[in-house]
Amino acid sequence: xxxxxxxxxxxxxxxxxxxxxxxxxxxxxxxxxxxxxxxxxxxxxxxxxxxxxxxxxxxxxxxxxxxxxxxxxxxxxxxxxxxxxxxxxxxxxxxxxxxxxxxxxxxxxxxxxxxxxxxxxxxxxxxxxxxxxxxx
Amino acid sequence: xxxxxxxxxxxxxxxxxxxxxxxxxxxxxxxxxxxxxxxxxxxxxxxxxxxxxxxxxxxxxxxxxxxxxxxxxxxxxxxxxxxxxxxxxxxxxxxxxxxxxxxxxxxxxxxxxxxxxxxxxxxxxxxxxxxxxxxxxxxxxxxxxxxxxxxxxxxxxxxxxxxxxxxxxxxxxxxxxxxxxxxxxxxxxxxxxxxxxxxxxxxxxxxxxxxxxxxxxxxxxxxxxxxxxxxxxxxxxxxxxxxxxxxxxxxxxxxxxxxxxxxxxxxxxxxxxxxxxxxxxxxxxxxxxxxxxxxxxxxxxxxxxxxxxxxxxxxxxxxxxxxxxxxxxxxxxxxxxxxxxxxxxxxxxxxxxxxxxxxxxxxxxxxxxxxxxxxxxxxxxxxxxxxxxxxxxxxxxxxxxxxxxxxxxxxxxxxxxxxxxxxxxxxxxxxxxxxxxxxxxxxxxxxxxxxxxxxxxxxxxxxxxxxxxxxxxxxxxxxxxxxxx
Numbered sequence: 001x002x003x004x005x006x007x008x009x010x011x012x013x014x015x016x017x018x019x020x021x022x023x024x025x026x027x028x029x030x031x032x033x034x035x036x037x038x039x040x041x042x043x044x045x046x047x048x049x050x051x052x053x054x055x056x057x058x059x060x061x062x063x064x065x066x067x068x069x070x071x072x073x074x075x076x077x078x079x080x081x082x083x084x085x086x087x088x089x090x091x092x093x094x095x096x097x098x099x100x101x102x103x104x105x106x107x108x109x110x111x112x113x114x115x116x117x118x119x120x121x122x123x124x125x126x127x128x129x130x131x132x133x134x135x136x
Numbered sequence: 137x138x139x140x141x142x143x144x145x146x147x148x149x150x151x152x153x154x155x156x157x158x159x160x161x162x163x164x165x166x167x168x169x170x171x172x173x174x175x176x177x178x179x180x181x182x183x184x185x186x187x188x189x190x191x192x193x194x195x196x197x198x199x200x201x202x203x204x205x206x207x208x209x210x211x212x213x214x215x216x217x218x219x220x221x222x223x224x225x226x227x228x229x230x231x232x233x234x235x236x237x238x239x240x241x242x243x244x245x246x247x248x249x250x251x252x253x254x255x256x257x258x259x260x261x262x263x264x265x266x267x268x269x270x271x272x273x274x275x276x277x278x279x280x281x282x283x284x285x286x287x288x289x290x291x292x293x294x295x296x297x298x299x300x301x302x303x304x305x306x307x308x309x310x311x312x313x314x315x316x317x318x319x320x321x322x323x324x325x326x327x328x329x330x331x332x333x334x335x336x337x338x339x340x341x342x343x344x345x346x347x348x349x350x351x352x353x354x355x356x357x358x359x360x361x362x363x364x365x366x367x368x369x370x371x372x373x374x375x376x377x378x379x380x381x382x383x384x385x386x387x388x389x390x391x392x393x394x395x396x397x398x399x400x401x402x403x404x405x406x407x408x409x410x411x412x413x414x415x416x417x418x419x420x421x422x423x424x425x426x427x428x429x430x431x432x433x434x435x436x437x438x439x440x441x442x443x444x445x446x447x448x449x450x451x452x453x454x455x456x457x458x459x460x461x462x463x464x465x466x467x468x469x470x471x472x473x474x475x476x477x478x479x480x481x482x483x484x485x486x487x488x489x490x491x492x493x494x495x496x497x498x499x500x501x502x503x504x505x506x507x508x509x510x511x512x513x514x515x516x517x518x519x520x521x522x523x524x525x526x527x528x529x530x531x532x533x534x535x536x537x538x539x540x541x542x543x544x545x546x547x548x549x550x551x552x553x554x555x556x557x558x559x560x561x562x563x564x565x566x567x568x569x570x571x572x573x574x575x576x577x578x579x580x581x582x583x584x585x586x587x588x589x590x591x592x593x594x595x596x597x598x599x600x601x602x603x604x605x606x607x608x609x610x611x612x613x614x615x616x617x618x619x620x621x
Contacts, residue, residue, distance in 0.1 A: 006553065008137055008551045008553055008554065009137065009181075009208065009210075009551055010137070010181050010183075010207050010208040010548050010549065010550070010551055011207055011208060011209060011214060011548045011551075011552075012209075012210060012552070013551070013552055013553065037271075055391070056394055056395065056398075059407065060391060060394060063391075064391065067387045070383075071326055071330065071380075071384065073272075074330050074380040074383070074384075075326065075329045075330045075380065077272060102272055104272075109270065109271040109272060109340075109579065110579075110581050111271075111340075111552070111581065111582070111585070112271035112272075112339070112340040112341060114234040114235060114341075114383045115234045115383050115386065115387050117210035117211065117230075117234075117408050118210075118211070118230075118390065118406070118407035118408040118410070119209075119210035119211050119406055119407075119408040120210075120406075121407070133210050135210055135233070135234045135235075135383075136341055136552065
């Protein structure tokens with residue numbers, strides 16, 4: 001099954017992520033985001049981070065989930081490729097994310113992402129599909 | 137992307153209006169600065185719908201405005217200007233955006249292009265090596281402990297005190313590069329953690345260093361006041377912002393405003409517009425954090441300025457005096473400012489959101505440094521990397537009509553993916569080199585996304601700003617060397 005597809009926007013770039021349940025979709029959205037930044041196949045699983053998010057509702061939870069991972073990349077230079085989401089409720093997410101530190105010799109950075117935005121952000125629970133737009 | 141299909145009323149050659157009745161909840165009409173040809177492009181995406189969404193925000197006065205470089209953003213359009221009364225209005229972190237105080241500065245030199253032409257390769261190598269750029273680039277500045285708080289409060293002054301630049305750079309920077317009212321305690325640990333290693337870095341995306349030459353001077357006397365006095369004179373542009381620190385501040389406060397909206401009963405058509413009353417604890421906290429991020433961005437551009445001067449003098453074997461690298465001016469184009477404006481004949485204190493828009497104050501405005509009191513505030517409009525950039529000045533018309541604001545750049549018209557499909561990074565590089573532009577970049581992919589063809593023609597954009605009178609054309613430059621982040 002397809003994990004995600006990229007969507008067009010004049011100034012920025014977005015994605016639609018898919019999954020067989022919402023946890024998988026959230027994980028695929030994160031995968032798609034790192035695929036915008038770099039080639040995820042080149043990321044090795046050498047380090048893991050436990051990431052927990054609480055938010056007012058599921059939309060904010062999704063944006064915050066992605067923004068927390070951007071923070072890990074921007075501040076700690078961590079690139080992730082696999083996301084184990086063990087708990088996902090309307091307002092909480094618990095996960096362990098696997099990846100490694102950015103290595104300029106092996107990782108090509110295709111695009112920097114400033115943030116995941118709330119503009120046109122959508123969660124389709126019936127289809128386990130989410131849509132998000134990034135600020136580049 | 138869907139086209140915008142609403143109806144526009146033409147006011148004159150450069151002005152269009154969308155009435156308040158267009159969308160339920162609009163508190164003011166839209167005012168769009170564009171010509172007929174540009175509108176065709178503007179209608180291609182949802183930018184005008186975003187202008188309408190901004191018109192629903194509490195406390196907005198006169199109009200929700202779109203400058204001629206308007207394009208589809210996330211929440212606010214890029215090229216959007218909105219002013220809210222501080223008594224009952226909201227401040228929206230999304231109305232400033234993630235790159236708080238992304239801005240541009242221009243330095244003049246005593247040289248003409250013929251004097252540096254033979255050394256362009258070395259010069260561009262030097263600039264590329266001395267100013268860290270690209271995603272994940274770490275700066276050369278090591279901030280210790282709470283030193284970051286000092287940067288957030290003092291901005292450019294911090295940098296100058298540390299030896300990065302000259303005392304006179306401060307007066308040549310909007311707000312002296314130090315917006316008062318910054319509070320480091322309102323900036324999160326995560327934001328500081330992101331910002332600390334990134335001070336003195338260019339970043340990526342559309343950020344750049346550019347060596348340019350004066351191509352045309354429209355108002356010689358005004359240009360001379362800025363130290364622009366001959367064709368082919370070499371000038372330098374620096375375009376960057378507050379890096380990860382600003383991105384994190386925006387993210388933190390957009391979320392915070394979601395809670396504030398429930399508390400104060402505010403509804404917005406797009407959550408990215410989330411805002412809180414300007415006078416509320418939440419609104420004040422955001423403004424204090426945003427000012428810190430803005431000051432960080434000014435310190436950032438100031439440190440880069442120092443390395444640019446150092447490199448320029450070293451490569452060309454010039455003294456500081458002979459190079460004459462004076463800062464003409466530095467403007468911010470993503471900011472919310474508390475300013476006084478006349479609304480319906482009455483002076484009011486407003487919170488002016490400029491999202492991809494530039495302040496354009498007229499001659500005689502008290503916010504201007506003495507050297508520009510007689511000509512008005514310099515306005516810098518970088519175009520795309522292959523064509524032109526402009527220096528303009530602010531005007532009385534801008535003060536009357538746009539809360540002293542004008543456009544900020546060319547404005548994108550093609551998506552990044554479309555730009556990449558159209559031309560590879562290598563092709564863009566070759567095309568630029570064929571035009572005599574020396575390019576240095578760490579990312580060919582990034583270069584492809586920023587191809588000239590992805591942008592509107594800056595001549596047309598500036599033509600509208602000038603034609604409408606919201607700023608005046610002073611000089612035009614064309615690039616001869618570009619460092620792309």
